Amino acid sequence: MVIDKGTKSQFLKDVTGEFARMRNLKIEMEDMESVINKDKTEEWVSLWYKQVTTTKDGKVDTIQLYNDFKLKDGKVQGMSEYVQHPMKK
Secondary structure, three states: OOOOOOOHHHHHHHHHHHHHOEEEEEEEEEEEEEEEOOOOOOEEEEEEEEEEEEEOOOOEEEEEEEEEEEEEOOEEEEEEEEEEOOOOO
């Protein structure tokens, strides 16, 4: 799924479509960190986690994710997401 700059309603539509294809979603948090820059003008929250999904037809997929959220006044102003499939054995 690719979410580009857009409206809140488009974001919710895209996310809802992704969840509609899933039977199960499991998130295993690995780490998180909140960072505020020195002059206190920016706040970022970083998340590292593993996501295991099962589609309605039974296909299981595991991915490692890293998210950066930029916050302002308690609201998300931006997000970057990096995804990696585990290496095959």
